[in-house]
Amino acid sequence: MTDPEPTARRIVFVTGPSGAGRSSALNVLEDAGFEAVDNLPLRLLPALLDGPHSDRPLALGIDPRNRDFSTNAIIDLLGRLTGVSGLAPELLYLDCSTDVLLRRFSETRRRHPLAPDDRPSEGIIRELDMLGPLRARADVLIDTTDLNVHQLRAEVEHWFAPGGQRRLTVSVQSFSYKRGLPRSVDMVFDCRFLSNPYWVPDLRNLDGTSQPVADHVTADPRFADFEQQVLSLSLLLLPAYRDEGKSYLSIAFGCTGGKHRSVVMAERHALRLAEAGWQVSIRHRELDLRKKEEA
Structure with missing residues (x-):
């Protein structure tokens, strides 16, 4: 196409x-x-x-x-x-x-x-x-x-942009492996090997959108290489998918609870792709679910 x-x-x-x-x-x-x-x-x-x-x-x-x-x-x-x-x-x-x-x-x-x-x-x-x-x-x-x-x-x-112009749009999301993989995702990355903020009392009740949690996760010595490799892979594949006529691509990051490590990676990856000129949406499945239950 x-x-x-x-x-x-x-x-x-x-x-x-x-x-x-x-x-x-x-x-x-x-x-x-x-x-x-x-x-x-x-x-x-x-x-x-x-x-x-x-x-x-x-x-x-x-x-x-x-x-x-x-x-x-x-x-x-x-x-x-x-x-x-x-x-x-x-x-x-x-x-x-x-x-x-x-x-x-x-x-x-x-x-x-x-x-x-x-x-x-x-x-x-x-x-x-x-x-x-x-x-x-x-x-x-x-x-x-x-x-x-x-x-x-x-x-x-x-x-579906108002102008009706088709382009590849990227959906980036975080999730918890406890609730299973999200439906209809194209690429999944497991973040459970990264240092877990859950075991730090001051960070346990925060989530990956907060700076202290992000600082903790990104301080893991394995984080920088992991982030760069995932970004390089995405930037390699996105033009190929677009050239094949694909309209959307969904990338998901998972961790144990879907609250800390996967959220940090999803936030940072979405930002990097947006900076590279891609149209990106972001969603945190477990955080959104919690907000819905609290509403």
């Missing part, structure tokens, strides 16, 4: 399992200047594209409720549109863990569209299985498992 023509009209297909935030993402894109259309039958898309010319980028919501929904048809359509001069199609997939989807359906007491007379869990399983090929084909994948509506808005706005 190559970068689109500067004047190409961006067309973003938005999909994902029911309850993952597809409608919310469409609303964000509409606020960002996209012309948003939800549940448009695929057979009507040519008429929409051949209609009155518009300079606005287009966002199309698609899910299994569409009468002519077909994963193969969507993938074929994306392939055909990619070869059309003046168009720049992309697929945005909103992902979410099964247990969180089930919880959301339980909280809203909605019936699942693929299992109106059955348990929501049955519909979730069917839909995730049906959408698997689209998830694998996605140009941009946003995992909404741990995101609230405000964080989802920030993620969508970050990936």
Whole structure:
């Protein structure tokens, strides 16, 4: 996949399992200047594209409720549109863990569209299985498992600039190995070999965004080489991923609790990449979760 023509009209297909935030993402894109259309039958898309010319980028919501929904048809359509001069199609997939989807359906007491007379869990399983090929084909994948509506808005706005110009965007995050690897990450680095501030009483209750913790972690004699090697690897791979047409890359740093060492590395790595001219977002999974629980 190559970068689109500067004047190409961006067309973003938005999909994902029911309850993952597809409608919310469409609303964000509409606020960002996209012309948003939800549940448009695929057979009507040519008429929409051949209609009155518009300079606005287009966002199309698609899910299994569409009468002519077909994963193969969507993938074929994306392939055909990619070869059309003046168009720049992309697929945005909103992902979410099964247990969180089930919880959301339980909280809203909605019936699942693929299992109106059955348990929501049955519909979730069917839909995730049906959408698997689209998830694998996605140009941009946003995992909404741990995101609230405000964080989802920030993620969508970050990936899709108002001007509609595609570029490689980098997501850097920290996490705790106790809660498992983050979903949909491309590169993972283990920081558990670094000196742990947890064992320093004055630092235990602080986190990696504080200067005393950062000073402690960076004082580890192994830190400087580790940081430089990770940075060199990232700066080697990012242009290659961009040249291959990848729209995003997710880099994660993990430690035992996701509070100290991984946060320091994520903060510093995001800053170095930004200084090198890359578009970077940063997220600390465990710190964000703690703030959410305290709110």
